[in-house]
Amino acid sequence: MDTSYDADLALFIGGGWKIGEGRDSFPVVDPASGETIGEVPLASAADLDEALNAAEKAFPLWRATPAEARGAILRKGAALIRERSDMIARLLTLEQGKPIAEARSEVAGAAQMFDWCAEEATRVYGRTLVRPVGQRALVTRQPVGPVAVFTPWNFPVYLLAKKLSAALATGCSVIAKPPEETPGCTAALVRCLIDAGLPDGVLQLVHGVPDAVSRHLIASPVIRKVSFTGSVPVGRHLMRLAADGLKRVTMELGGHAPVLVFDDCDLDKTLDLVVPQKFRNAGQVCVSPTRFYVQESIYERFVEGFAARTHGVTTGHGLDAASTMGPLANVRRPGAIAALVEDAAAKGARVMAGGKRGNAGFFFQPTLLADVPDNADIMNNEPFGPVAVAAPFSTLEDAVAKANRLPFGLAAFAFTEGLRTANVLGDAIEAGMVGINTFAISSADAPFGGVKDSGFGSEGGTEGMDSYLVTKAIHMA
Structure with missing residues (x-):
């Protein structure tokens, strides 16, 4: 190489x-x-x-x-x-x-x-x-x-x-x-x-x-x-x-994009889509899907499937064709990510995958945290790194409230096969861009921007x- x-x-x-x-x-x-x-x-x-x-x-x-x-x-x-x-x-x-x-x-x-x-x-x-x-x-x-x-x-x-x-x-x-x-x-x-x-x-x-x-x-x-x-x-x-x-x-x-996953989605198809997207550019994306709110009835299946796919992400030098995730961009980022993971774990989150720094360069393992409470720092501050955080929700109203609870409003995503649910989410979520069953929200002919902070x-x-x-x-x- x-x-x-x-x-x-x-x-x-x-x-x-x-x-x-x-x-x-x-x-x-x-x-x-x-x-x-x-x-x-x-x-x-x-x-x-x-x-x-x-x-x-x-x-x-x-x-x-x-x-x-x-x-x-x-x-x-x-x-x-x-x-x-x-x-x-x-x-x-x-x-x-x-x-x-x-x-x-x-x-x-x-x-x-x-x-x-x-x-x-x-x-x-x-x-x-x-x-x-x-x-x-x-x-x-x-x-x-x-x-x-x-x-x-x-x-x-x-x-x-x-x-x-x-x-x-x-x-x-x-x-x-x-x-x-x-x-x-x-x-x-x-x-x-x-x-x-x-x-x-x-x-x-x-x-x-x-x-x-x-x-x-x-x-x-x-x-x-x-x-x-x-x-x-x-x-x-x-x-x-x-x-x-x-x-x-x-x-x-900045953003802190919520992802609402409803129990009527095609779960395997959704997981196959969200995991690579989460770890694209090592999570250093302003619209990176980060706060995964998943309906209670499929929550455990979701985090288990997410963790299994996360273990399959290959980190390495970006010029190595085998690498599917590279390092973080500078020396400051691994320490900042580690501090957020440690805080969440101390407050009761489960580390389902990753959670540690790499051995050389500025690498950090692709990470999934489950059962992350609202008072964890990572639930309130954008990690800008390869960490997904998950928590359950019960109703549509509960999901919208969780999505809108932060002062950020750049992008938000949702996965559902329900037309009424999709219509409500498009109107109710406070974000400049909403992707429903897709992450393709940036293109030359479409406006890209946020609301609130x-x-x-x-x-x-x-x-x-x-x-x-x-x-x-x-x-x-």
Whole structure:
């Protein structure tokens, strides 16, 4: 297995790549081994000012570029992403840890986002209002201006693509700050767009100390919108920074997704679906199914079947084709997961599978906890790791109450063959997205976003384009 690492570890500002040259740096670590495999340069204050100047200068030119021409560049970028898919996926696995098959799927999803937004760029319609003869009133949609986007390490390629595709398609210039943990795969994505013909200054790529970069960019009057995917505390912090400049924000924050399993479901089929989904990306998914509430009559069969399937999950380096689950993304995560498991066990939960750290790298065993009480920390704080927690429920009303008991509302799932039950759940569950008998809730043409503490605004679909557009009414007499 070849684990050699060859990546563009550089900033991209004003049409040029910038390497170390005396800048501070951040170590890039292979989470499967814990070994440092590279150093990514961090942007200085002068670099950030240069990025702001470049984005400001490029915005009027990109805004004036016809939508068809913008779309053509994005389509070519998507084609290059597919052409370079194996290389980008390999970098993604080395930096983030996920199995190579999952990495390839993520890269494919990124290309799809650019293709969809490329087509949608020509459909940013306005409208004409009814007025007396000789008068006109028009409603137009225009790009909001230069935007700053901040993305996390769990899906670094796809989530960056989600933001860039919509922003660029609508005519905005962008300063992107992806995670320092995964700089090679995100730089490879940016290079595809540059090689596709994106003009200088339309897109900048910067890395740095997150708080310093966000403060510097958001304080600038150049930036007119902020888009962030990440934790609730950081989202609140960025919203406070944006409030000083009355800047538009889109926040896709944390979740703690409930899964309601009713006794009329096909149990074996449900288990075959939920277990791989739970351990996808080692559970480091904002919509990962985590709180499994199962109807009493099938509860023991469910946890036993879940445990048996969990024992069959194979952990290992993501480049090993035999691995079905990779490591956690950084050194902090195994300890955090272990503390949550230990707390739940101390409060009466049964450890049905896993529950321990791996021997090397940042691995944690795929884990199932049964009979988890509501006062356990893991029932109230998103584990963001390979741990499923289960508890029984009795009635539909009981299930809905359990699903809605937390302040989070990103995604929720349910498994039932009852049409009435499905209809009630779709209406009653407090979440931005509800999947019934499916986990397929993220696609280029559908809005993705949460309610309550899970944020607001959408990415994907026409709703994701809307957040990068302002509305103007033009009245003529």
